[in-house]
Each structure stands twice: as C-alpha cells, then as structure tokens.
Amino acid sequence: MPQLAPHMTTVPASGIRRVFELAAQLDGVDMLVVGEPDVPVARHIADAARRAWADDRTDYTPNGGIPALREALVAKLARENDVHVDLEQVWVTVGGTQALHQTMGLLLAAGDEVLVPDPGYTTFTMNAHMLDAVPVPYTLAPDLDFRPDLDELENLVGDRTRALIVNSPSNPLGVVYPEETLRRLLDFARRHDLWVISDEVYEYFTYGLKHVSLASLDTDDRVFSVFSMSKTYAMTGVRVGYLVTPKGLAETMRTVQEAAISCVAEPDQHAALAAVTGDHQPVADAREHYRSNLDLATALLAERGIRYLEPSGAFYLWIDVSHASQGDVAGWAERFLLSERVAVAPGSAFGRSGEGWIRVCLASSPEVITRGLGKLPAPGDPR
Structure with missing residues (x-):
C-alpha cells in the first residue's frame, strides 16, 4: 500500500497527551496535566458568540479575519504591547x-x-518534524535560572539555521524573560540573520515581572509574534489566535491562509472581538486565582522539601521529582497516575532537559491542587 512521507515517522508523539488520554479512561483523577483554565468564559464573550449564531453570521470572512477584530488587535498591540503595526x-x-x-x-x-527551547512547548519540535525541518534544542538550565545560554546558542547555530523560537512567559517553566535577555537574543538573531518566532500566549499572566513583547524591540522586521485567546479568556476550545508578521507579507499571508484554513469561523471571531474590546476584569480575576494557587502550591512543596522552580508567569509549576523517577519520568508519571489517580505532565515531554521534572497546571481548584501535590513523593519518602 502507499506510504506516508518518510519524515512523518520522525514526528514525536505528545507525552502530555499520552498521560491525559490514559487519565480520561480512569475515574476519580485529579487533572493537573493539561493547560486548561478552570474559570468559565466571561458572559459578554459567550453572548457575542450566541448573537453571531442567532444573526446567521456564519459566512466566509476575509482570510485575515473580520476587519473589526483585526482593527481591535492593532489597537491592543499598540496600547498593551508597544507593538505598532498596520492591519x-x-x-x-x-x-x-x-x-x-x-x-x-x-x-x-x-x-x-x-x-527551539529545551524544555519547551511540545509543538515547537513536532511542527519542525512535520515540515521535514530539523529542531535544534537549546538548553534552559537551572544554573542559569532557566534562561538561554548565549554561548550555547553561538555553538548551535549553523549554515542551515533559519529561525530562533523564544517563549516568554514560558510553557512549561513559567519563566518570564526581562528586556535585557530579549535584547541579547535579538542581537544574536541579527548577527546570524535569523528569523525570530516569539510565542507570547501567556502574556497576561505574569507575577511581579512585566511582560515585554519581542516585536517592541525589533528594529529590522525579523520577529513573528504568536498570540492566543485560549488561555487569556478561557476559550481553549473556541480556537482563536493571531499572528503578527513583519511588514510586506500581506499577499503571501492571504495565499497561505486561504490554502490552510480559508478563515476562522465567523461566530468565533465575534467572540474574540468581544473578548479583546470588552471588560477585562475576568482576566484580572483569573490571574489572581492562578497566583493564589501558586502561593498555595509552593507552600505545600516547600513544607515537604520538594524542589521547584518559582515561576514569574503562565499558570504552571515545574517540580523536581528526580529523587523518585529514577531517570524515567515519563514512566513514573504513568505509574503515579495509576496508583494515586493524579495526572501530571512528565518533563521529558518538553525535551531532554526536562528529565526528572514534572509540569503541574495550577489552573485548578485549591482542593485538587492540595490533594494532588500532597501525593507527590518527597525526598526520602519510601513511595
């Protein structure tokens, strides 16, 4: 029979989804594995989607999106990200x-x-393989506060290197890069004439450190910025995000949008418009909820002597379980799920540097977090 393209065999499966799918088959599981906000979508967003359906706004839209939404995003980028672009x-x-x-x-x-960052969001590596490209991981290590090592990047760049992916606030680490770090990364990209892909999906969730958009520092149009409504507005299943490109790519973008999706569903775009232009108090409330959960979780871990990374953003906690996982945190996470009914994401799903760590989602109830983290084995625990 016909065969798939050879490079498709190199696309790694998601270690996060493996645990999630297994957990979905079990009863009574405390879900701390996927980045799913536990707060409801705001009423004004849901009402906008309902009105769109009721008014039969179910047609094709321009490839780039309805003009009102794009205009609102242009205004938001200028106001909140110091990124000044045209429609x-x-x-x-x-x-x-x-x-x-x-x-x-x-x-x-x-x-x-x-x-690509290592540890880093799984899709970075998966996408590269799907395109028959080569993901080259750069290490985010504890001894550098999980920030990029510029010396390592200089050693990794080669004749075929075309782009650098930067993720701040980081999934899975929760690290937020200060402006100085971002400027150094842009300088590196300029020296080697690289494109930069900036994943800023968690831009609204930072704690004590301001989010800085890479494109606000870009002086020579090399940054592509990726944003999403999913986490900010608890709209993960609605599937609306947006891409901000350098200048001069409008015709190319119209072509690739038409080929890939034609357009995003019109009712979903009206929901996104209401989210961007409407009351942001629910976003502020969600941030405080996640921050409260972070304080609860870190206090529990500190009391039990379990090492963790103090995050400055997103809604995850990066926890060291190397004392229990014995060099196979993916296998340990599955056994932990089966024995304790707690689902966590194995750090190795985010790259080789994640071995021995787990990612826990804090977008949950205090009760689930307390119960789930209370079952983690502490150093010296016979479990």
Missing part, C-alpha cells in the same frame, strides 16, 4: 497552534534548522 500585519488564526505552524511553514524548507 495587514495581523492575521486571525485557528488558535496559537496554527499561527506557530503557519510561521514555521513560511520560514523553514526541508532540512533547515530551527533553534
């Missing part, structure tokens, strides 16, 4: 996921290399 640089996508894949498809030919 033809903002493209509404099927979540941040499509924006990431679309960008990598624009920039990478077969055999090209892209520098």
Whole structure:
C-alpha cells in the first residue's frame, strides 16, 4: 500500500497527551496535566458568540479575519504591547497552534534548522518534524535560572539555521524573560540573520515581572509574534489566535491562509472581538486565582522539601521529582497516575532537559491542587 512521507515517522508523539488520554479512561483523577483554565468564559464573550449564531453570521470572512477584530488587535498591540503595526500585519488564526505552524511553514524548507527551547512547548519540535525541518534544542538550565545560554546558542547555530523560537512567559517553566535577555537574543538573531518566532500566549499572566513583547524591540522586521485567546479568556476550545508578521507579507499571508484554513469561523471571531474590546476584569480575576494557587502550591512543596522552580508567569509549576523517577519520568508519571489517580505532565515531554521534572497546571481548584501535590513523593519518602 502507499506510504506516508518518510519524515512523518520522525514526528514525536505528545507525552502530555499520552498521560491525559490514559487519565480520561480512569475515574476519580485529579487533572493537573493539561493547560486548561478552570474559570468559565466571561458572559459578554459567550453572548457575542450566541448573537453571531442567532444573526446567521456564519459566512466566509476575509482570510485575515473580520476587519473589526483585526482593527481591535492593532489597537491592543499598540496600547498593551508597544507593538505598532498596520492591519495587514495581523492575521486571525485557528488558535496559537496554527499561527506557530503557519510561521514555521513560511520560514523553514526541508532540512533547515530551527533553534527551539529545551524544555519547551511540545509543538515547537513536532511542527519542525512535520515540515521535514530539523529542531535544534537549546538548553534552559537551572544554573542559569532557566534562561538561554548565549554561548550555547553561538555553538548551535549553523549554515542551515533559519529561525530562533523564544517563549516568554514560558510553557512549561513559567519563566518570564526581562528586556535585557530579549535584547541579547535579538542581537544574536541579527548577527546570524535569523528569523525570530516569539510565542507570547501567556502574556497576561505574569507575577511581579512585566511582560515585554519581542516585536517592541525589533528594529529590522525579523520577529513573528504568536498570540492566543485560549488561555487569556478561557476559550481553549473556541480556537482563536493571531499572528503578527513583519511588514510586506500581506499577499503571501492571504495565499497561505486561504490554502490552510480559508478563515476562522465567523461566530468565533465575534467572540474574540468581544473578548479583546470588552471588560477585562475576568482576566484580572483569573490571574489572581492562578497566583493564589501558586502561593498555595509552593507552600505545600516547600513544607515537604520538594524542589521547584518559582515561576514569574503562565499558570504552571515545574517540580523536581528526580529523587523518585529514577531517570524515567515519563514512566513514573504513568505509574503515579495509576496508583494515586493524579495526572501530571512528565518533563521529558518538553525535551531532554526536562528529565526528572514534572509540569503541574495550577489552573485548578485549591482542593485538587492540595490533594494532588500532597501525593507527590518527597525526598526520602519510601513511595
């Protein structure tokens, strides 16, 4: 029978989804494995979607999105991100996921290399393999506060390197890069004439450190910025994100949007418009909820002597379980799920540097967090 393209065999499966799918088959599981906000979508957003359906706003839209939404995003970017663009640089996508894949498809030919964070969001590596490109991991290590090592990046860049992916606030680490770090990364990209893909999906969730958009520091149009409504507005299943491109790509973007999706569903775009232009108090409330959960979780771990990374953003906690996982945290996470009915994401799902760590989602109830983290084995615990 016919065969799939050979490079498809190199696409790694998601270690997060493996645990999630297993957990979905069990009863009574405390779900701390996927990044799913536990707060409801705001009423004004849901009402806008309902009105769109009731008014039969179910037609094709321009490839880039309805003009009102794109205009609102242009205004938001200027106001909140200090990123000043025109309408033809903002493209509404099927979540941040499509924006990431679309960008990598624009920039990478077969055999090209892209520098990806390790630990880093799983889709970075998966997308590269799907495009027959080569993901080259750069280490985010504890001894550098999980920030990029510029010396390592200099050693990794080669003749086929085309792009650098930067993720701040980080999934899975919750690290937020200060402006100085971002400027150094941009300088590195300029020296080697690289594109930069900036994943800023968790922009609204920072704690004590301001989020800085890479494109606000960009002086020579090399940054593609990826944003999403999913986490900010608890709209993960609605699937609306947006991509901000350098200047001069409007015709190309119209073509690739038409080929990939034609357009995002019109009712979903009206929901996104209401989210961007409406009351942001629910976003502020969600941030405080996640911050409260973070304080609860870190106090519990500190009391039990379990090492963790203090995050400055997103809604995850990066926890060291190397004392229990014995060099196979993926296998340990599955056994832990089966024995304790607690689902966590194995750190190795985010890259080799994640071995021995787990990612826990804090977008949950205090009761689930307390119960779930209370079952983690502490150093010296016979479990």
